[in-house]
Amino acid sequence: MKQLVSAPMLFVGAGIFLIVGLLLAFLYAPIDASTMGYSQKIFFYHAPIAETALVAFGVAFVAAILYLRSQDPKWDRLGVVCVRLGLLFSALVMATGMIWGKAAWGTWWDWEPRLTTFLLVCFLYVAYFVLRSVVEEEERRATFAAVFAIIAFIDVPITFFATRFLPAGMHPTVITTSGTGMPGSMFVSFFISMIGMTLLLVALIRRDLGVEELKDRVADLKNSIGG
Amino acid sequence: MTIEEGAKFVAAAYAIILAVLVLYYFLSARRVNALTRDVTLLEQEVRRRRGEAGGE
Numbered sequence: 001m002k003q004l005v006s007a008p009m010l011f012v013g014a015g016i017f018l019i020v021g022l023l024l025a026f027l028y029a030p031i032d033a034s035t036m037g038y039s040q041k042i043f044f045y046h047a048p049i050a051e052t053a054l055v056a057f058g059v060a061f062v063a064a065i066l067y068l069r070s071q072d073p074k075w076d077r078l079g080v081v082c083v084r085l086g087l088l089f090s091a092l093v094m095a096t097g098m099i100w101g102k103a104a105w106g107t108w109w110d111w112e113p114r115l116t117t118f119l120l121v122c123f124l125y126v127a128y129f130v131l132r133s134v135v136e137e138e139e140r141r142a143t144f145a146a147v148f149a150i151i152a153f154i155d156v157p158i159t160f161f162a163t164r165f166l167p168a169g170m171h172p173t174v175i176t177t178s179g180t181g182m183p184g185s186m187f188v189s190f191f192i193s194m195i196g197m198t199l200l201l202v203a204l205i206r207r208d209l210g211v212e213e214l215k216d217r218v219a220d221l222k223n224s225i226g227g
Numbered sequence: 228m229t230i231e232e233g234a235k236f237v238a239a240a241y242a243i244i245l246a247v248l249v250l251y252y253f254l255s256a257r258r259v260n261a262l263t264r265d266v267t268l269l270e271q272e273v274r275r276r277r278g279e280a281g282g283e
Contacts, residue, residue, distance in 0.1 A: 011252070022241075031230070038233025042240045049244070092247055096240040103228065103236035200248070207255055214262035221269035225276060 010203035017196030021045075024189035039103035042096055044189050048197035050093045050118075054156050056086030056201060057125065061153035064146035073216075076142035079149055080132070081208040083125050085201060090122050113162040121159055124152040 025044035032040035060082035067075035097115070098108045109115065131148050135141035182190070 037228045038230045039228065039236045041233075041237045045241065045244050088247070088251060092244055095243050099236050099240045099243075103233060204251070204255070207259065211255060211258050211262060214259065214266060218262060218265050218269060221266065221273060225269065225272055 007203050007206040010199055010206065014196050014199035014203055017192055017199060018045075019196075021048075021189055021193030021196050024185075024192060029186045029189045030183060036104040039100060042100040042103075044193050045197070046093065046096045046100060047190060048194040049089050049096070051194060052197045052201045053086050053089035053093055054160060055198065056082045056089060056205075057121070057153060057156050059205070060086065060149050061156075064149035064153075067142060067146045068150075071139070071142075073138075073142065076145065077209060077212040077216075078205075079146060081205055081212060083128050083149065085204050085208065087122065087125050089201070090118070090125070093118065094122065114159065117155060117159040117162045121152075121155050124155055128152060 021044060025041055029041075029044070031038055034040070060079045063075045063079040063082060066072070067079065097118075101110065101115075102108050128145060128148055132141055132145050135144055
């Protein structure tokens, strides 16, 4: 369990990739030629954080299916951890997105498809924790949460593809089937930040899983001594 | 928008990201330490009670 909790190499690896990605974003990638100008530098962490949040919700979706198939509590723990981290990353996406929106579009918020569907994702996964808090019995709570996580995930691909299928919004589509839509130096900076953010997510999942296991162990020990 | 104006927004965005991620990292590390200590103390208590029960 100790090894599961620490996972220090993943944090070190994530830190190295994120620092290198940031340095490349500011020192190697050119200033965006469009109206966004220098504020486009926000993209190099904003987009990887957004992708990572959606990946976390994706893992929670898979964990929910595995829980319903096996009733093994480890999948419920993985689901809780991934939804919590997905929400953390989503909050960062919303905050940095609003700052970027104010700089690039002159407004903090716009009800365009990508932003609206992403906000809906956030509300859905907040509701996941509300649901968990109102069901006391452990197995029922895990089952309801798993079903809810599967339903909530429906909005994740809608959010991802919103800019592709509903192009009326202001949010740009950067990566398409025909290319990345950005110079090579920008893509390298973005890609390295993406690797760093994904490693950070994996490291945090491993650590938080350790926290959940420790919480269960404390509960078991308290039960065994009648406390 | 000038580079100086853009830089203020960029600095704000990266400051928020770094502050939140670093804070979460240290809070979860603190949580691990606290729970590990609880487990150790509770395991000692369980062993002590088992020892008492065995001695009776």
